[in-house]
Amino acid sequence: xxxxxxxxxxxxxxxxxxxxxxxxxxxxxxxxxxxxxxxxxxxxxxxxxxxxxxxxxxxxxxxxxxxxxxxxxxxxxxxxxxxxxxxxxxxxxxxxxxxxxxxxxxxxxxxxxxxxxxxxxxxxxxxxxxxxxxxxxxxxxxxxxxxxxxxxxxxxxxxxxxxxxxxxxxxxxxxxxxxxxxxxxxxxxxxxxxxxxxxxxxxxxxxxxxxxxxxxxxxxxxxxxxxxxxxxxxxxxxxxxxxxxxxxxxxxxxxxxxxxxxxxxxxxxxxxxxxxx
Amino acid sequence: xxxxxxxxxxxxxxxxxxxxxxxxxxxxxxxxxxxxxxxxxxxxxxxxxxxxxxxxxxxxxxxxxxxxxxxxxxxxxxxxxxxxxxxxxxxxxxxxxxxxxxxxxxxxxxxxxxxxxxxxxxxxxxxxxxxxxxxxxxxxxxxxxxxxxxxxxxxxxxxxxxxxxxxxxxxxxxxxxxxxxxxxxxxxxxxxxxxxxxxxxxxxxxxxxxxxxxxxxxxxxxxxxxxxxxxxxxxxxxxxxxxxxxxxxxxxxxxxxxxxxxxxxxxxxxxxxxxxxxxxxxxxxx
Numbered sequence: 186x187x188x189x190x191x192x193x194x195x196x197x198x199x200x201x202x203x204x205x206x207x208x209x210x211x212x213x214x215x216x217x218x219x220x221x222x223x224x225x226x227x228x229x230x231x232x233x234x235x236x237x238x239x240x241x242x243x244x245x246x247x248x249x250x251x252x253x254x255x256x257x258x259x260x261x262x263x264x265x266x267x268x269x270x271x272x273x274x275x276x277x278x279x280x281x282x283x284x285x286x287x288x289x290x291x292x293x294x295x296x297x298x299x300x301x302x303x304x305x306x307x308x309x310x311x312x313x314x315x316x317x318x319x320x321x322x323x324x325x326x327x328x329x330x331x332x333x334x335x336x337x338x339x340x341x342x343x344x345x346x347x348x349x350x351x352x353x354x355x356x357x358x359x360x361x362x363x364x365x366x367x368x369x370x371x372x373x374x375x376x377x378x379x380x381x382x383x384x385x386x387x388x389x390x391x392x393x394x395x396x397x398x399x400x401x402x403x404x405x406x407x408x409x410x411x412x413x414x415x416x417x418x419x420x421x422x423x424x425x426x427x428x429x430x431x432x433x434x435x436x437x438x439x440x441x442x443x444x445x446x447x448x449x450x451x452x453x454x455x456x457x458x459x460x461x462x
Numbered sequence: 463x464x465x466x467x468x469x470x471x472x473x474x475x476x477x478x479x480x481x482x483x484x485x486x487x488x489x490x491x492x493x494x495x496x497x498x499x500x501x502x503x504x505x506x507x508x509x510x511x512x513x514x515x516x517x518x519x520x521x522x523x524x525x526x527x528x529x530x531x532x533x534x535x536x537x538x539x540x541x542x543x544x545x546x547x548x549x550x551x552x553x554x555x556x557x558x559x560x561x562x563x564x565x566x567x568x569x570x571x572x573x574x575x576x577x578x579x580x581x582x583x584x585x586x587x588x589x590x591x592x593x594x595x596x597x598x599x600x601x602x603x604x605x606x607x608x609x610x611x612x613x614x615x616x617x618x619x620x621x622x623x624x625x626x627x628x629x630x631x632x633x634x635x636x637x638x639x640x641x642x643x644x645x646x647x648x649x650x651x652x653x654x655x656x657x658x659x660x661x662x663x664x665x666x667x668x669x670x671x672x673x674x675x676x677x678x679x680x681x682x683x684x685x686x687x688x689x690x691x692x693x694x695x696x697x698x699x700x701x702x703x704x705x706x707x708x709x710x711x712x713x714x715x716x717x718x719x720x721x722x723x724x725x726x727x728x729x730x731x732x733x734x735x736x737x738x739x740x741x742x743x744x745x746x747x748x
Contacts, residue, residue: 263639295641305632309654319640322650368636375640 212239213279214379214409215260220274222255222264229255231433232274237426242401242410244424244441246417248456252433253413257381260411261297262290279378295323298377302384304364306356306371313352315367319375334374342370343400362393369400380404382412386419398423417457421445429453503726507719515720520686520702526713530721532688533702536603537672537725539689540682540698543607544671548614549664555615556622556660561648572623578616584676586612591680601695606682610671617667625659626652662736669732673725675700699725 215237222230230252237243237260245253258264260276262283276283283293306315314321316338317331325331335352339345344366348359356367365385372380382401386394401410401423414420420427420441427444429437429452437444437453448454455461514529521528555575559568590609595601629652637647653660675698678684683695684705699721706718 261639263635266635266638291638291641291643293641294639299635299639301632301635301639303632305630305636307633307636307651307655309657318637318650319642322637322640322642322646371636371640 213237214239215411216277216280217256217259218275218277220256220259220272220276222252222259222273223271224255224267225269229433230259233430233433233435234274235428235435235438237409237411239409240405240407241425242405242412242423243426243428244420245411245413245428245430246415246420246456247430247436248461249415251430253430254383256430257383257411257413258299260379260381261294261299263294263299265290295319295375296377297379297381298372298375299381299383300365300368300372300385302387304361304368304388306359306364306367308355308357310356311353312348312356312359312367315356316370316374319371323375338370338374341373341404342366343396343403344370360393362389362396365389365393365397366400369397369404373404377408379409379411382410384413384415387415394419417459429456431456500726503719503723506716507721507723510716510720511723515717515724519688520717521713523711528717530697530699530702530717530724532685533697533699533721534724536682536685536689536697537699539603539696540606540610540678541668541672543603543692544610544614545664545668547608548611548618548667551611552615552618552667553622553660553664555619556624556663557626557648557653559619559623560626561652572620575616575619579620582676583613583674584679587677587679587681590677595681598693600693601681601683603682603689603692603694603696606678606696606698609677609681610674613671613674613677614667617670618663621663621666622656622660625656625663628659629655658739662740665732665736665739669729672729672732673700675704679704 213236215235217233217235217237220230220233220235221228233252233256235256245257247253255264259272260278260283264270264272272284278293278296282288306312307318310318313335316335317325320331320334336345336349339348344363347363348354348367351358356364359367365388369380369385385401386397389397398419401412404410405425412424424441426439427441428435429444429448429450431452437448437450444453445457448457514527515531516529516534517531518527518529519532520530555571559571563571586609590605590612594605594608598605633651633655634647637651638644642651678698678701682698682701684701685695685697689696703718703721703725706714706721709715
């Protein structure tokens, strides 16, 4: 029986080794096929098929209520937490169906981490505890391993230098931008394969936003990142690929430069030039 | 025009003064009984609260002196048993209502819990008498503890549910998004965040049942001696106060006052603990 530490590490090593054997063709992290999602009677996502490439930042843009957050949450089955949801279609993560009956949503979410719009460090925990809580609650007890992972995650989230002397302070004592980076560190600590970000900067000031954007740019060397954003300039700055959603449908998807300079769809052009939305 | 506006202003000021005075007087009226009760207990009881009161058994009829040691220990024992039964059931039930279950079933459960909260406490004594005392042919600590637990459960259930619902959904989502299982999220994140509120609910429920007399009348029954078995009758402070208060002896009356003073002081301290626990409520949830 492998210890929890080994299990975590094995899985992570597996994920890291995989790209080494990759062909020149870009590797796919997600393949969403004919995804439709209903909230009760309301159809939030209408037959969306979308491939998300590995080690790149994919931005999902679109006006409010277009289903971009719903689609993002479908990538790690978070949308299932909303009562009365129904889904059709499949989502493959590295070729494996996330929605097959034998797959535990908790495992999916361990592989596909998430950062939310509003930073939400646990108020009962210190900065340090917040970072390693995912590992702890998944059964990791080895203190040395936890300490190493704590520092590594905080360094990756570009927060280590700011908090290394205050690890015992409450997570909620940090500033808004720091809290959001703490949440990113918390998501990184369980070493997911993908990080989903649901408007991670919309509650932050421009300086904190710039830091998160810089961080996203660094993280894409190791992680596949999918982010929802309201901010068109931000999508342009941080993403390699952009998907434009409108009224629950995927209108256009392609390299960000192409979408922004030469959109093929009229609706995309209207949206990114600010004619509506 | 100008004078009318001034008139208006004066009238408004009068109305405002009237309203705040009424509110102030009402507030005083609310606190007044507490002050009077406590004052009365102090005047009548303080002389009998002495070392003997806490350490001695009740004196036999006709003899002066003695204490309520067995009743004090008995009350604590009954509270412990009620807590062992009532706290887990109440807390888990409250968590279930807040976290699981369908909206329709939950609204029924919630309604039933509110009905239970409104049931006169002597009813619980009768119920337990019928179910436990008659069956085992004996008044007992267990029967008394059970009757108190039954009063406690709906109280704790509702307060737990309320404070668990106050925990923002973002924390649940954050934990679930880390691949933490549902029940671990509930235990380690949600309940931990709401722990102050849950503990407050438990303490308030304990304070409430600590003073209950009626449900103990034919369950714990009372006992003038030490209790040595969970299946035997036991003394309790409120029961002893009741027995002594309706007795014809002056010395017993004095002891009843002392008992009431001790009981009220105990409950008072539980409430102070609750206040301390809930201080800075705004900082974290509940």
